[in-house]
Amino acid sequence: MPKISLDAAMYKVVLLMALAVMLSTAAASIAVGLGTLFIIVWSVRHKKLPPFDSNILEVLAVYLVLQAFIAAMSWEPWNSFREVIGEVHRLFPLIFAMTFIKKREQLCGVLIASLLAFLINDVAGIYQYVVKGEPRAFGFNHTPTFYGSFMLMQLPMLIYMAKLEILSTLWRRLAAFTAVLSLICLVLSMTRGAWLALVIVVVIFVALEKRYRLLTAKICAGLAVVFLIVALASPQIQERLSTMTSTKFQSNTERVLMWKAAAEIFRDYPIYGVGQKMYANAYNKYYISKEARERAGVIGEVGHTHPHNNLLHRASEGGLIGLASFIGLYVYFFWKFYNQYKREKIFAFGAGMTAILILAGLQLEGLTDTNMNQVPIMREFWLLAGTLIAAENITKR
Numbered sequence: 414m415p416k417i418s419l420d421a422a423m424y425k426v427v428l429l430m431a432l433a434v435m436l437s438t439a440a441a442s443i444a445v446g447l448g449t450l451f452i453i454v455w456s457v458r459h460k461k462l463p464p465f466d467s468n469i470l471e472v473l474a475v476y477l478v479l480q481a482f483i484a485a486m487s488w489e490p491w492n493s494f495r496e497v498i499g500e501v502h503r504l505f506p507l508i509f510a511m512t513f514i515k516k517r518e519q520l521c522g523v524l525i526a527s528l529l530a531f532l533i534n535d536v537a538g539i540y541q542y543v544v545k546g547e548p549r550a551f552g553f554n555h556t557p558t559f560y561g562s563f564m565l566m567q568l569p570m571l572i573y574m575a576k577l578e579i580l581s582t583l584w585r586r587l588a589a590f591t592a593v594l595s596l597i598c599l600v601l602s603m604t605r606g607a608w609l610a611l612v613i614v615v616v617i618f619v620a621l622e623k624r625y626r627l628l629t630a631k632i633c634a635g636l637a638v639v640f641l642i643v644a645l646a647s648p649q650i651q652e653r654l655s656t657m658t659s660t661k662f663q664s665n666t667e668r669v670l671m672w673k674a675a676a677e678i679f680r681d682y683p684i685y686g687v688g689q690k691m692y693a694n695a696y697n698k699y700y701i702s703k704e705a706r707e708r709a710g711v712i713g714e715v716g717h718t719h720p721h722n723n724l725l726h727r728a729s730e731g732g733l734i735g736l737a738s739f740i741g742l743y744v745y746f747f748w749k750f751y752n753q754y755k756r757e758k759i760f761a762f763g764a765g766m767t768a769i770l771i772l773a774g775l776q777l778e779g780l781t782d783t784n785m786n787q788v789p790i791m792r793e794f795w796l797l798a799g800t801l802i803a804a805e806n807i808t809k810r
Contacts, residue, residue, distance in 0.1 A: 419455045419463065423448060423513035424522075427796075430506055431526035434792045435534050435563060436553045441792055445505050465512050466802075472745050473504060479738040480689070483731045487688020488695075496689035503791040510799025517579055520807045523800055524574055528588055531567045534560075535594040542601045548649060550601035554789065561604030562784045565611065565774035566793055567595045573767040573801075576760075579808065600640065603653045606781035607774075614774045621754070621766065667707050668721045668781065674700040675725035679732065686732035693718040695729070719786070723779035726786065739785075746798065747772060753805055764801040764808070771797060 426448040433440035456462050480500065484493035514520055538550035538560060549557035574580060574588035599607055615633060619626050644650040656662040674696050678687060687695045697709045697716035709716035719726050727739040750772065754765030775784060775794060784790050 419451055420513055420515065422451045423509060424519050426451065427506075427510050427513055427519075427523055427800075428526050430509070430792070430796055431523045431800075432530050434506070434789060434796055435530045438789055441789070445502060445792075448505060448509050463512060465508055469507075469511070469749075472742065476738050476742045477501060479734055480731075483685045483735050484689055486685045488691050489688060492690050493688040499788070500786075500791075503788060504795055506792050506796035507799040510796050511802045512799075514800060514803040514807070517807050520800070520804055521580055521584075524577070524580065525584055527570065527797070527800075528574060528584065528591060531571060531595065532587070532591045534563065534567075535591060535598050538598040538601060539594065549603040550598055552598065557602045558604050558606075558782055559784070559787060559790060561599060561602040561607030562775060562778060562787075562790050563793065564595050564599035564602065565607055565614070565778060566771050566797060568592060568599070568611070569614075569767045569770040569774070570797060571595060573762055573764065576762045577808075596636070600643070600650070603649060604778075605653055605657050606778045609657075609781075610774045610777035613777050614770050617773050618766070618770060621769075625761070663706060667705060667717075670702045670705050671696065671717060671720040672722055672725055674702065675720035675722070675729040678729040679725070682729075682732055684732045685734050686728065686730045689730050690718075692720060692726060692730050696720070719783035721782050723776065723783055723785045726783045743772065743776065749802075753802070757805065757808075760808075764804040768798055768801040 426444050429444040429447075430441060433444055452463060477497065477500070480497045481494070484490055484497050487493035510523070514523055534552040534554075538552040541547040541552070542550040549560075551557045551560045552563070554560040554563055571588045571592035575585050575592060577585065580588070599611065615629065619629050622629075644654065656665065659665055675692070677700055678692070678695050693716065701708065701716075707717065720729060723739070724736065728736040731738070747769065750765050750768040752765070754763060754769060757763030757765050760766075771794065775790070779785050
């Protein structure tokens with residue numbers, strides 16, 4: 414397969430991913446499988462790998478080697494190794510997008526495909542809440558909480574598209590309209606952690622972009638007034654707001670019990686934890702509190718499978734090695750995005766800033782839920798990360 418054919422084939426794979434990741438897990442899996450097959454065929458014929466970014470590959474390699482070590486020491490190594498293989502699978506969209514989006518037309522094509530997927534997901538969520546009467550919108554995602562995570566990724570991406578001059582006026586206006594819908598959907602998801610994360614993300618933007626503090630303050634003030642009016646008319650929103658700090662709300666008390674259990678697991682297995690995918694086994698069989706009401710057989714066959722906190726999840730399943738590798742991986746990408754942002758300061762809302770806000774939003778929401786191990790969320794994040802990394806050189810040209 415000639416190089417130009419690989420590039421053309423892989424661009425179509427990335428395009429399919431941009432459309433499918435948010436809407437269909439099966440279609441996204443097909444795209445990943447096709448991309449992997451194309452690269453294997455090319456590598457066999459040329460007896461070398463395509464020219465990926467070596468620094469990022471080295472960071473990912475170190476991270477995955479540490480994950481493999483944790484899996485080898487797991488309570489159930491086979492199940493843990495399956496999770497590691499799954500994590501490798503989730504990283505492919507980053508490599509594909511970063512490597513094979515090379516031209517302005519390709520970048521525009523992927524952004525437009527993502528925009529259409531965002532719009533469809535928004536319309537689905539609003540339909541569920543307004544027409545079907547669902548208590549919380551969830552779109553094409555498994556749960557309203559995951560839907561909130563997707564909205565935290567969509568909003569910065571849509572603002573970036575709305576200001577990106579290489580897109581036509583029509584697509585930029587559609588991106589701005591979809592951003593409004595995504596903000597509505599974030600509210601309708603009733604995901605409290607995502608609400609708080611958005612507020613802090615805005616603070617991060619204001620701290621970095623001093624030029625837009627006044628404008629951002631005016632926009633946020635207007636949105637706050639609108640949210641207040643909507644909340645006064647919506648008993649569901651009022652209820653969700655009132656439970657944020659309640660010590661009697663079951664979801665809150667259960668989270669605290671799971672956090673305590675995760676800390677106990679970390680204390681008992683401080684170096685390499687109990688192994689990937691083993692929190693459910695450890696918590697539901699050995700570490701669950703007598704006060705916990707949400708138990709296996711009550712909420713489902715296996716009970717809770719994660720402690721609703723990314724850091725405690727990694728600490729309990731991977732010990733110090735797992736926690737340090739998790740933090741190290743995302744600190745590296747924060748650093749990479751921040752350097753990109755500094756190079757792009759001439760732009761009002763560049764790709765680096767967009768990537769920073771997406772990653773910050775996910776990690777902040779991850780303090781009250783485990784979102785950085787979910788297949789659809791991680792595929793979408795890594796696809797957007799790769800697209801935004803690729804966008805820097807393209808928009809320069």
